Amino acid sequence: MTAVPSVSGVELARGIGVAPARGFWEDAWRTVLRRPAAVLGISWIALVALLAIWSPILANGHPLWMRETLADGSARASSPLWEHLSAVDLLLLALGTVGPAWMLLPGRRGPRLGWLLAAGAHAALVVVVCAVASAYTGQRDAPDWARRLDLAPWFPWATAGVASLVLAAGLAWLGRVRGRGLVALAVLAVVVAAIGAGRWKSPLTRYDYAEREAAGSVRATYTLIPFSPDQTDTSMYVTPPGARSVGGRTHLLGTDPYGQDVLSQMLHASRLSISIGLVSTGLAVTIGVTVGALAGYFGGVVDLTLQRIIEVFMAIPVLFLLIVAAGVLPPELRSTYVMMAIIGCVTWTGAARFTRAEFFKLRNQDFVQSARALGLPLRSILFRHMLPNGVTPVLVDASFAVAAAILAEAVLSYLGLGPVGQPSWGKLLSSGKGATGTFVWWLAVFPGLAIFLTVLAYNLVGEALRDAIDPKLKKARV
Numbered sequence: 001m002t003a004v005p006s007v008s009g010v011e012l013a014r015g016i017g018v019a020p021a022r023g024f025w026e027d028a029w030r031t032v033l034r035r036p037a038a039v040l041g042i043s044w045i046a047l048v049a050l051l052a053i054w055s056p057i058l059a060n061g062h063p064l065w066m067r068e069t070l071a072d073g074s075a076r077a078s079s080p081l082w083e084h085l086s087a088v089d090l091l092l093l094a095l096g097t098v099g100p101a102w103m104l105l106p107g108r109r110g111p112r113l114g115w116l117l118a119a120g121a122h123a124a125l126v127v128v129v130c131a132v133a134s135a136y137t138g139q140r141d142a143p144d145w146a147r148r149l150d151l152a153p154w155f156p157w158a159t160a161g162v163a164s165l166v167l168a169a170g171l172a173w174l175g176r177v178r179g180r181g182l183v184a185l186a187v188l189a190v191v192v193a194a195i196g197a198g199r200w201k202s203p204l205t206r207y208d209y210a211e212r213e214a215a216g217s218v219r220a221t222y223t224l225i226p227f228s229p230d231q232t233d234t235s236m237y238v239t240p241p242g243a244r245s246v247g248g249r250t251h252l253l254g255t256d257p258y259g260q261d262v263l264s265q266m267l268h269a270s271r272l273s274i275s276i277g278l279v280s281t282g283l284a285v286t287i288g289v290t291v292g293a294l295a296g297y298f299g300g301v302v303d304l305t306l307q308r309i310i311e312v313f314m315a316i317p318v319l320f321l322l323i324v325a326a327g328v329l330p331p332e333l334r335s336t337y338v339m340m341a342i343i344g345c346v347t348w349t350g351a352a353r354f355t356r357a358e359f360f361k362l363r364n365q366d367f368v369q370s371a372r373a374l375g376l377p378l379r380s381i382l383f384r385h386m387l388p389n390g391v392t393p394v395l396v397d398a399s400f401a402v403a404a405a406i407l408a409e410a411v412l413s414y415l416g417l418g419p420v421g422q423p424s425w426g427k428l429l430s431s432g433k434g435a436t437g438t439f440v441w442w443l444a445v446f447p448g449l450a451i452f453l454t455v456l457a458y459n460l461v462g463e464a465l466r467d468a469i470d471p472k473l474k475k476a477r478v
Helices: 009-013 024-033 036-058 087-103 110-137 144-148 152-175 180-198 209-215 262-298 300-314 318-328 336-346 349-362 366-373 378-390 392-414 425-430 441-469 471-477
Strands: 065-069 075-078 218-221
Touching (some): 024 036, 024 441, 036 087, 036 262, 087 180, 110 152, 110 180, 144 152, 209 218, 262 300, 262 336, 262 349, 262 378, 262 392, 262 425, 300 349, 318 336, 318 392, 349 378, 349 392, 366 378, 378 392, 425 441
Antiparallel strands (some): 065 075, 065 218
């Protein structure tokens, strides 16, 4: 055992041998990492997020590389997998690759995290705008008025470009970005607009490569799991794990009643679970923190009015609201975005109540009074000075809210009311009881285990974070 060098009182007074003080969040994070259960939960969440980002590359029925013999005898090489990637796939791959590498660089990570979150929000909003415009035009590239004006080739680029530039300008105004930040935002706007316009229409879904290989017209190289989640094979109806399909390819976790590969669906469904939990909770936290900050800061009539609004939203049962919305809305509107919006716009009451309580304690503190005396704007007082000192209970509540959102989506998909045309763990779980009433164990065990482990991981992290920031427990550890 290494002996600790002794330090005299004079040396301590001079700062010799004194360990540098750690910040609040650094100390809380170190405390969380000391709990093995929390480390396991973080590792599982990171694994699911990694699979969600890379699922189109890991599991895809389109060849990674294909060499095709044309009618004139010439050969043509292409990558159908790359051609069939959507705008969401490309943006997630870019952010999931560049973001972690950028965060690992030395220096201050707080501003970089803010930039990364802003870039993700910007890209997501542009994709939503492009998806809405593409759904409006149907199978066409442009609406009728653009065709009459001979603007059809430019409509996707104009839509994606205008949306991207407007959102980038909004981010620059909100963040008061100057200098190199403006250049970075301009580059981000151009890249996101190019991806959104370049992948305007969803590619045709064709999986006839095995037949073409048998005919000798193509030679294809596939990725690790050579099946897409929507790729059906009627000859592989409810086959157990390890079954082989045409061409000798193995279904590692079996197939479902539609002949679709279970492992491919589980990998792609991780994207739905992660996104619906994080995005809906982020929306709920944004609304709740804003409402709670206003109620706690002003008090009086403002607080009374906002408290009544909070109580009204607390009385709304989220699961039943989702079921009613899924039953009333047409299939084209039963999408992930609608589910995220409903969950986020209803479950913000917890964040609002926590923020209100913290702001009630902070509004008479000396630093808040100093900010008022200096004439700082209300936005700066609330969100730059008070919020960092009162956001800790909200973050703990958010970790449990993510788990609740994942469970809500799984329940809806289990009932057949989830997003149409999108793989889901709950949908796979519902097919565990086959059409004939027989129990299909691999359709119940694998997706059920994924739901259980993901929800458990978020709860373990939330519990560890709650214990780490609790002042009573912190005093007991000292």
